[in-house]
Amino acid sequence: MRVQTGIPGLDSLMEGGLEEGSITLVSGKTGTCKSIFSTQFIYNGAEKYKDKGLYITTGETIENVRKQAKKFGWDLDTLEKKNMIKMIEIEPFDVETLMDRIMNNVESLKARRIVIDSVSMFELYIHEPFKIRKFLYKILQRLRDMNKIVVVTSEILEDTKSLSRSGVIEFMVDSIIVLQYLGMTKYNRSLSIRKMRMTNHSTDIHPLIIGPTGIHVRTV
Numbered sequence: 211m212r213v214q215t216g217i218p219g220l221d222s223l224m225e226g227g228l229e230e231g232s233i234t235l236v237s238g239k240t241g242t243c244k245s246i247f248s249t250q251f252i253y254n255g256a257e258k259y260k261d262k263g264l265y266i267t268t269g270e271t272i273e274n275v276r277k278q279a280k281k282f283g284w285d286l287d288t289l290e291k292k293n294m295i296k297m298i299e300i301e302p303f304d305v306e307t308l309m310d311r312i313m314n315n316v317e318s319l320k321a322r323r324i325v326i327d328s329v330s331m332f333e334l335y336i337h338e339p340f341k342i343r344k345f346l347y348k349i350l351q352r353l354r355d356m357n358k359i360v361v362v363t364s365e366i367l368e369d370t371k372s373l374s375r376s377g378v379i380e381f382m383v384d385s386i387i388v389l390q391y392l393g394m395t396k397y398n399r400s401l402s403i404r405k406m407r408m409t410n411h412s413t414d415i416h417p418l419i420i421g422p423t424g425i426h427v428r429t430v
């Protein structure tokens with residue numbers, strides 16, 4: 211079964227939405243709207259589709275995520291009070307307790323949509339790459355087995371062609387959406403679907419526009 215992101219223009223490019231039990235990586239350089247995309251996915255989920263959503267932030271404070279959301283008129287506070295969404299901030303230091311903390315929150319909220327923004331922080335802080343890969347693999351696999359719809363973001367450094375900082379996460383996910391800053395006059399931003407397992411998806415580069423109520427994708 212597919213769930214709609216509710217991001218205007220996007221769902222029609224991928225057979226109607228993201229598949230249950232799938233992990234989508236939203237990858238892009240700094241300032242390419244990864245966090246806006248993630249927040250809009252969780253907000254729409256709760257507001258339009260009655261899906262409970264857990265937003266896990268590592269890079270940014272919850273306060274900043276809320277502020278950005280308010281700019282677009284998304285009332286996260288009310289949804290949180292209604293127990294439709296939960297936002298947690300994690301520090302990527304202690305991998306052992308992190309697994310329990312994330313799983314406990316997923317279970318207590320009964321979240322259907324889960325965002326981790328971003329996984330790059332793990333790659334930065336943990337000096338044992340093997341341990342972090344194992345952790346990421348395990349947590350993503352557990353969420354997949356639970357049929358959740360998961361979006362994780364990853365930063366790409368300027369001047370590289372890879373899809374993430376470590377070059378590893380892209381192989382753990384089912385789908386990859388790439389956000390780019392093109393620096394052109396008419397359309398500065400773009401979105402493309404790099405892979406999406408078992409889906410007849412668009413392979414074009416689509417203009418991504420930031421409007422007064424969030425982002426949307428131009429399809430023609």
Ligand SMILES: Nc1ncnc2c1ncn2[C@@H]1O[C@H](COP(=O)(O)OP(=O)(O)OP(=O)(O)O)[C@@H](O)[C@H]1O
Nearest residue numbers: 238239240241242243244245246247269281365420
């Ligand atoms: N209200 C707005 N109107 C127009 N553009 C905006 C608005 N709010 C944010 N932006 C643009 O969106 C960008 C930030 O998007 P976002 O925080 O989602 O990027 P990101 O990919 O998560 O970046 P990072 O890698 O630094 O976390 C800003 O740099 C700005 O260019």
Ligand SMILES: [Mg+2]
Nearest residue numbers: 244245269270
């Ligand atoms: Mg961000």
